[in-house]
Amino acid sequence: QVQLVQSGGGVVQPGMSLRLSCAASGFTFSSYGMHWVRQAPGKGLEWVSQIPFDGSNQYYADSVQGRFTISRDNSENTLFLQLNSLRVEDTAVYYCAKDQVRRKTGALDIWGQGAMVTVSS
């Protein structure tokens, strides 16, 4: 079935780095844009980043611009998020999510199970 399985996450100190992965199966990964969305403890959903189906561009929320990098490996059906210069306020559950259709980005029809990132000294 169509699914996204996440790995990575953990507890790190401020200023450190972490890499999240999201393995796709059950659909043609290389045909869809992908996103990262995060949710701080007890808070709402915040969009983080988007990458088109071919990886030709990357888009970021202002809060992570210059610190986070989204990428994808279409040969391995995997999406990545590199988190650098982490701050306490980056503490959240991070979800990967798939675009519903190729023609218009932003309707997120399939979500990963989430990965907890805790930034604490």
Added chain:
Amino acid sequence: DIQMTQSPSSLSASVGDRVTITCQASQDISNFLNWYQQKPGKAPKFLIYDASDLETGVPSRFSGSGSGTHFTFTISNLQPEDVATYYCQQYHNLPLTFGGGTKVEIK
């Protein structure tokens, strides 16, 4: 950035009741509006896209309407399994933005 204002932030209703949530965009987003359901400890679930189209497999008691800046989400016959937080989200342009969420409980 487009701001999404969702209300109420929480509500309590009885099984079988009709529940309505509203979402207002800070600018015209046409019908580029989605609704998600999130249960505690789980990932969001995609319910409605393009303001009013039901995702495959979603029960028909869920519905959405609206365009431009004002949108509504309705559960027509509230069931115990509908206890969750519901979010609207615009995808007229990036950055994608979400409403603050509405927590739905059973009275």
